Amino acid sequence: MRSARIFSGARGAPTRTRLGNAVTCAPAYLILGMWSVFTVGAIAWVVLGALKTKREVLTSGWSLPAIPQWANFGRVLSENNLGLYFVNSAFAVTISTFAILAVSVPAAYALSRADFRGKEGLTNLFVIGIGIPIPLIFIPVFMLLAWLRLTDSLTGLSIIFVAVSLPFTVYLMTGFFASLPRELEDAAIIDGCSGSQVFWHVMLPLARPGLLTAFIINFIWLWNEYQLSLTIINSGEKRTLALGLYALQNALQYTSDWPGLFAGVTITIIPTLLLYGVLAEKMIAGLTTGAVK
Amino acid sequence: MNSKRLIISFLAPATSLYFVFFLLPVLCTLYLSLFDWSGFAEAMTFVGPKNYVRLWTDPVFWLSLRNTLLILAVGGAFVFALALLFTALIDSGLWGKKLFRFLFFLPNILAVVAVTAMWSYIYNPRAGLLNSGLRSLGFDHLSKTLWTAPDNIFWAMMAAIVWVNTGFFLILLLAGTDKIPKEMYEAAALDGANIFQKFFYVTMPMIWDVFVVSFVIWIIVAMKMFEFPYAFGLIQIPQQLYTLGIYLFIMGFGHREPIYQLGYAAAIGVVLLALTFTLIFAARRLFRRAALEF
Numbered sequence: 001m002r003s004a005r006i007f008s009g010a011r012g013a014p015t016r017t018r019l020g021n022a023v024t025c026a027p028a029y030l031i032l033g034m035w036s037v038f039t040v041g042a043i044a045w046v047v048l049g050a051l052k053t054k055r056e057v058l059t060s061g062w063s064l065p066a067i068p069q070w071a072n073f074g075r076v077l078s079e080n081n082l083g084l085y086f087v088n089s090a091f092a093v094t095i096s097t098f099a100i101l102a103v104s105v106p107a108a109y110a111l112s113r114a115d116f117r118g119k120e121g122l123t124n125l126f127v128i129g130i131g132i133p134i135p136l137i138f139i140p141v142f143m144l145l146a147w148l149r150l151t152d153s154l155t156g157l158s159i160i161f162v163a164v165s166l167p168f169t170v171y172l173m174t175g176f177f178a179s180l181p182r183e184l185e186d187a188a189i190i191d192g193c194s195g196s197q198v199f200w201h202v203m204l205p206l207a208r209p210g211l212l213t214a215f216i217i218n219f220i221w222l223w224n225e226y227q228l229s230l231t232i233i234n235s236g237e238k239r240t241l242a243l244g245l246y247a248l249q250n251a252l253q254y255t256s257d258w259p260g261l262f263a264g265v266t267i268t269i270i271p272t273l274l275l276y277g278v279l280a281e282k283m284i285a286g287l288t289t290g291a292v293k
Numbered sequence: 294m295n296s297k298r299l300i301i302s303f304l305a306p307a308t309s310l311y312f313v314f315f316l317l318p319v320l321c322t323l324y325l326s327l328f329d330w331s332g333f334a335e336a337m338t339f340v341g342p343k344n345y346v347r348l349w350t351d352p353v354f355w356l357s358l359r360n361t362l363l364i365l366a367v368g369g370a371f372v373f374a375l376a377l378l379f380t381a382l383i384d385s386g387l388w389g390k391k392l393f394r395f396l397f398f399l400p401n402i403l404a405v406v407a408v409t410a411m412w413s414y415i416y417n418p419r420a421g422l423l424n425s426g427l428r429s430l431g432f433d434h435l436s437k438t439l440w441t442a443p444d445n446i447f448w449a450m451m452a453a454i455v456w457v458n459t460g461f462f463l464i465l466l467l468a469g470t471d472k473i474p475k476e477m478y479e480a481a482a483l484d485g486a487n488i489f490q491k492f493f494y495v496t497m498p499m500i501w502d503v504f505v506v507s508f509v510i511w512i513i514v515a516m517k518m519f520e521f522p523y524a525f526g527l528i529q530i531p532q533q534l535y536t537l538g539i540y541l542f543i544m545g546f547g548h549r550e551p552i553y554q555l556g557y558a559a560a561i562g563v564v565l566l567a568l569t570f571t572l573i574f575a576a577r578r579l580f581r582r583a584a585l586e587f
Contacts, residue, residue, distance in 0.1 A: 025385065025386075025387045028383075028385060029387065031378075031379075032379065032382055032393050035379070039397070039456075040396065042411055042415065043399075043403075043411070046411050046414070057420065058419065103306040103307040103310060106304075106306070107306070107308065109303060110304050114300045122304070122308070125316075126311065129315060130513065131513050132315070132566065132569075133513070133516055133517030133538060133565050134519070135517060135519050135541050135542060135562065135565065136318075136319060136322050136541075136563075136566055138542060138545055138546070138558075138562075139325065139555055139558055139559060140317070140319075140322055143321070144313075144317070159310070163310050163313075166310060166311045166315070167311070195296055195299045224402075224404035224405060225405075225520070226405065226406055226524070227520050227542075231546065242404045242406050245404065245407065246524055249406065249409070249410050249413075249524070249527060250528045258414065264410075265407040268404050268406070268407050269404060269407050272403065272404070273402070273403075276399070276402045280398070281391075284394065284398060284464050285468075287464065287465075288464055288465055288468035289468075291468065291469075291503055291506045291507060292468045292469050292471075292506075
């Protein structure tokens with residue numbers, strides 16, 4: 001199916017109707033083009049606005065900033081603490097993402113390969129988690145972390161990040177392991193490998209593409225989420241970047257410092273844009289495999 | 294992989310984290326909803342179904358429920374109409390399929406707070422993209438609209454939600470069309486089918502199962518809607534933007550001043566959970582169809 005996906009762009013009517021195709025396709029290009037231009041344009045407007053003065057943002061429209069105001073970035077990074085929040089997010093999200101993989105990959109492997117009583121039930125229990133609305137757990141999670149003295153801490157936040165990401169990641173990786181051939185494991189067992197050796201030396205290297213997919217999907221969604229941070233983090237200096245941007249937006253609506261806000265937006269979206277730019281195909285493939293069996 | 298010890302050591306970390314920090318809190322919400330409780334140092338009073346009775350007569354709860362269901366139904370109609378249209382167009386054999394997929398999905402990888410900041414600027418009364426665009430097209434009257442005024446803000450937010458989610462459901466549907474054998478389109482083309490006939494008689498039946506899964510995912514996305522409207526409304530979020538998730542948060546943690554009606558907030562959560570799973574089961578039943586063999 002992989003090859004089909006790569007070449008599917010070339011699918012279409014036989015060559016003799018290519019010219020006719022180009023004419024009938026014009027409205028299609030127009031509609032798709034408008035949507036694309038709007039998306040790219042809106043993002044570009046914001047990034048461009050980050051380099052303008054307060055006045056320019058309101059008056060200059062699409063023109064380039066007269067003098068790029070790099071100071072906007074410096075201001076939000078230091079005065080509005082976005083620099084600190086960036087580090088907080090990088091710390092909490094990276095640790096959480098690795099932890100998610102560390103616990104969910106072995107679990108997914110066991111769910112896809114081992115035979116034990118209650119396997120179906122446990123798999124279903126993980127799948128159900130995908131459908132549970134996160135707001136439901138706001139209050140108990142806060143109580144639980146308060147009991148563990150972990151509220152208002154990035155450690156506490158990271159633990160919850162891991163817990164809520166497990167259902168999707170286990171589901172994704174179970175599907176991935178199920179798609180790998182069994183013959184290699186059988187061969188390794190015949191060669192005298194133990195169960196855990198098979199996992200570490202045979203399956204894990206094979207699962208590397210799946211691990212990368214799970215990593216970027218989790219990293220991007222945790223980098224962007226702010227509802228759990230809003231619930232768990234109280235003090236200013238422990239905010240994640242998304243939460244910090246929310247606070248910045250609240251503060252700036254009275255000062256109408258749009259360039260400052262746009263600089264904050266730019267800082268927030270750059271890491272995910274870079275990851276997506278490099279690994280978009282992997283991410284999209286990972287998100288869609290579950291829906292298309 | 295069949296030694297008991299190994300299986301347990303593989304499953305234990307994920308399972309225990311999931312049970313303690315996700316499933317246990319869910320059960321805890323069910324339990325809490327039967328109590329009157331105003332905070333961590335206070336005593337809990339068992340009140341039975343009182344919180345649910347109060348929900349029944351609470352206009353703000355009904356407004357939040359209405360908004361959530363409007364996102365589900367109206368937002369869903371737009372998301373799927375657009376996603377299906379774009380699927381048909383992108384899949385009609387034109388150049389740049391991967392590029393379009395890349396660009397349409399793009400809003401989904403941006404932080405929600407970044408997206409709401411962007412849209413609040415689009416809707417800015419004077420300098421915003423929307424009103425200045427309308428002005429340059431000559432719609433002077435329309436260009437004076439205050440898009441984020443109380444009467445308009447819900448629909449203004451809805452437009453942004455549709456913009457983000459269309460791309461997400463588009464990639465799901467496109468992944469479905471990738472699996473359709475090419476010969477089916479060639480056969481349809483030989484029979485003289487046009488773009489729309491191909492879509493309705495080949496594509497749609499072939500991706501029905503993907504469509505159903507996508508719709509179930511949309512139910513989940515719409516019902517738990519919290520981050521987008523909450524960030525769009527900012528600190529003075531108007532009730533016009535309340536969803537069930539937001540009302541839960543506000544009754545639990547307060548708004549500008551604390552409220553701490555934890556039992557009541559939990560009851561909102563239970564309704565949210567029950568409604569989500571009821572809708573999922575209903576959708577699965579409604580859309581069920583014999584598996585298509587090919």
